[in-house]
Amino acid sequence: MITVTGARKSYGDFTALDDVSLEIPAGTLTALLGPSGSGKSTLLRAIAGLEGLDGGRVVIGGRDVTGVPPQKRGIGFVFQHYAAFKHMTVRDNVAFGLTIRKRPKAEIARKVDDLLEIVGLDGFQHRYPAQLSGGQRQRMALARALAVDPEVLLLDEPFGALDAKVRADLRQWLRRLHDEVHVTTVLVTHDQEEALDVADRIAVLNKGRIEQVGDPVALYDRPANDFVMSFLGSVARLGGQLVRPHDIALHRTRERALQLDARVGGSPGVIEAVVERVVRLGFEVRVDLRADTGERFAAQLTRAEADALALQAGDTVFAHTVQAVNPAEAEPALAI
Amino acid sequence: MTTTTPARLGLRTVALGYLVLLVAVPIALILWRSFEPGVGAFVESVRTPAALAALNLSLLIVAIVVPLNVVFGVGTALALVRGRFPGKGLLQAVVDLPFAVSPIVVGVALILLWGSGGWFGGVEGLGLQVIFGLPGMVIATLFVTLPFVVREVEPVLHEIGTEQEQAASTLGASSWQTFWRITLPAIRWGLTYGVVLTIARALGEFGAVIMVSSGFPGVSQTLTLLVHSRYIDDHNAYGAYAAATLLMGLAVATLLGMTLLDRKRSTR
Numbered sequence: 361m362i363t364v365t366g367a368r369k370s371y372g373d374f375t376a377l378d379d380v381s382l383e384i385p386a387g388t389l390t391a392l393l394g395p396s397g398s399g400k401s402t403l404l405r406a407i408a409g410l411e412g413l414d415g416g417r418v419v420i421g422g423r424d425v426t427g428v429p430p431q432k433r434g435i436g437f438v439f440q441h442y443a444a445f446k447h448m449t450v451r452d453n454v455a456f457g458l459t460i461r462k463r464p465k466a467e468i469a470r471k472v473d474d475l476l477e478i479v480g481l482d483g484f485q486h487r488y489p490a491q492l493s494g495g496q497r498q499r500m501a502l503a504r505a506l507a508v509d510p511e512v513l514l515l516d517e518p519f520g521a522l523d524a525k526v527r528a529d530l531r532q533w534l535r536r537l538h539d540e541v542h543v544t545t546v547l548v549t550h551d552q553e554e555a556l557d558v559a560d561r562i563a564v565l566n567k568g569r570i571e572q573v574g575d576p577v578a579l580y581d582r583p584a585n586d587f588v589m590s591f592l593g594s595v596a597r598l599g600g601q602l603v604r605p606h607d608i609a610l611h612r613t614r615e616r617a618l619q620l621d622a623r624v625g626g627s628p629g630v631i632e633a634v635v636e637r638v639v640r641l642g643f644e645v646r647v648d649l650r651a652d653t654g655e656r657f658a659a660q661l662t663r664a665e666a667d668a669l670a671l672q673a674g675d676t677v678f679a680h681t682v683q684a685v686n687p688a689e690a691e692p693a694l695a696i
Numbered sequence: 697m698t699t700t701t702p703a704r705l706g707l708r709t710v711a712l713g714y715l716v717l718l719v720a721v722p723i724a725l726i727l728w729r730s731f732e733p734g735v736g737a738f739v740e741s742v743r744t745p746a747a748l749a750a751l752n753l754s755l756l757i758v759a760i761v762v763p764l765n766v767v768f769g770v771g772t773a774l775a776l777v778r779g780r781f782p783g784k785g786l787l788q789a790v791v792d793l794p795f796a797v798s799p800i801v802v803g804v805a806l807i808l809l810w811g812s813g814g815w816f817g818g819v820e821g822l823g824l825q826v827i828f829g830l831p832g833m834v835i836a837t838l839f840v841t842l843p844f845v846v847r848e849v850e851p852v853l854h855e856i857g858t859e860q861e862q863a864a865s866t867l868g869a870s871s872w873q874t875f876w877r878i879t880l881p882a883i884r885w886g887l888t889y890g891v892v893l894t895i896a897r898a899l900g901e902f903g904a905v906i907m908v909s910s911g912f913p914g915v916s917q918t919l920t921l922l923v924h925s926r927y928i929d930d931h932n933a934y935g936a937y938a939a940a941t942l943l944m945g946l947a948v949a950t951l952l953g954m955t956l957l958d959r960k961r962s963t964r
Contacts, residue, residue, distance in 0.1 A: 408866060410862055410865075410866070429865070430862075430865045430866045431865055431866075431868050431869065431870065432868075433866075435866055436866065436867075437862075437863065437866040439859050439862070439863060441859060443859035443860050443862065443863035444860075445860055445863070445864075445878060446860075446882065447881040447882060447884075456864065456867050456869075456877075457867035457868050460867060460868045460869045460873060461868060501863075504863075504867065505866070505867075507867075508867060508868060
């Protein structure tokens with residue numbers, strides 16, 4: 361378990377962390393999600409001891425490590441750009457932490473081989489990092505971090521430098537690895553899809569503060585505010601209110617729309633809009649609309665719904681929400 | 697840009713001719729003159745006690761200067777790249793000073809500082825002969841070779857950044873272990889170039905050394921001073937050619953060593 365209390369950090373005029381408190385339960389995979397400059401990397405580096413705090417405390421596994429250097433924190437850290445030791449073979453890279461700890465040679469060899477098998481780099485022992493692909497290098501870096509049996513594993517945008525396909529594969533793989541190894545893991549990312557995909561819990565950061573902490577479903581369905589809502593998943597602005605595009609229903613007549621809308625409280629009402637474009641995205645259909653107020657928004661329908669309406673550009677439709685998501689009235693955030 | 701074949705050939709000829717005239721011809725001439733009377737005469741000329749003493753002295757100076765330059769050069773480069781302190785810009789300029797200042801000026805300045813009557817002239821009274829002694833020649837050579845290691849290591853340090861070192865620290869390595877296992881191997885090629893340049897320059901330094909050396913044959917003559925005194929004082933032109941060839945041989949051997957290392961590096 362990691363507990364951060366009242367963490368504060370400034371770089372000159374820029375406030376990276378503004379009184380951040382966060383609890384990360386043991387054994388979970390928690391994502392720190394936020395735009396660049398939100399303080400998520402600073403928070404991770406402060407947990408690692410790579411960054412000193414101006415104020416606040418960091419406790420890992422019940423031990424206050426606030427003033428402890430990174431060497432003695434019992435952490436494993438994975439960098440966005442791998443930080444591979446270029447002059448060492450894959451085996452020596454992974455063995456580094458154990459060599460420093462002067463473990464017996466046989467033990468090191470066994471452990472390194474085991475780890476390389478786990479990360480799928482068996483047979484690459486004698487290669488140099490320059491002879492590996494980006495994804496392989498990052499898996500090597502992960503094996504290296506795991507070799508020292510860290511109490512917590514900290515990943516700083518680990519897949520940020522990889523292309524989309526490799527990134528998607530690696531995060532599935534990370535999730536499976538976490539289910540096997542169970543080490544408390546903190547992952548920094550700016551990619552909401554990545555966070556929703558791998559994490560048990562997500563902490564959303566913005567401008568050095570934590571906006572909301574919770575499991576992915578809670579954050580998506582009951583965002584604490586507009587920022588969290590628009591950062592996790594796509595949104596449309598309908599009658600001045602933020603809604604999910606898939607929560608918008610379209611009808612041919614105002615009467616029908618009014619009839620169905622009346623069942624939901626707190627909605628922005630029925631909006632008359634003109635269809636600008638209909639885009640078929642596989643199973644889903646995105647309808648780009650312009651409201652009579654001039655506001656543009658998009659609705660997301662299933663193919664069956666779209667076919668039933670037989671929408672064409674230029675048609676007039678009546679939109680309403682099927683599920684009111686009003687951040688102000690949502691359940692209080694799980695933030696601590 | 698496209699150039700016609702005659703223009704391209706013309707350009708190449710001019711460039712090549714320039715190189716041949718300015719570098720190849722003088723070197724070839726010295727080699728030819730050295731070996732004209734036969735290899736035996738050459739060997740005899742570079743095996744006189746004065747020549748052997750000069751060779752030893754030159755190598756001794758290199759042996760003292762190189763380690764000092766490595767330690768302080770790497771330290772300075774680390775401070776310049778990683779450090780944040782007032783006066784860093786000034787330090788940058790000071791490191792380049794030996795490139796700009798004529799070696800003979802260095803010699804004069806050292807006499808002013810260390811000579812009898814200088815600020816540190818008192819050390820002579822303690823029995824330490826700096827000017828007209830080995831320490832003076834070492835200090836003069838240190839001065840002129842100071843920038844090489846710093847300037848070769850600095851860009852490499854910039855390039856490698858600090859992530860590898862941070863990774864090492866999260867894996868439990870102390871600062872000292874990180875330096876030996878991560879930083880030093882990462883900068884080793886820059887450092888090697890710096891050392892090679894230092895060796896070549898230390899062997900070839902003349903202007904600064906002649907000012908602070910007593911110049912006694914067999915005692916305080918380096919190879920460059922030997923070439924000079926054989927030619928000017930002894931009117932022994934052949935001896936000067938032979939000593940110059942020996943000096944050149946050492947420099948070529950150094951460069952050759954570097955080329956071999958370079959090849960080894962690119963094949964890995």
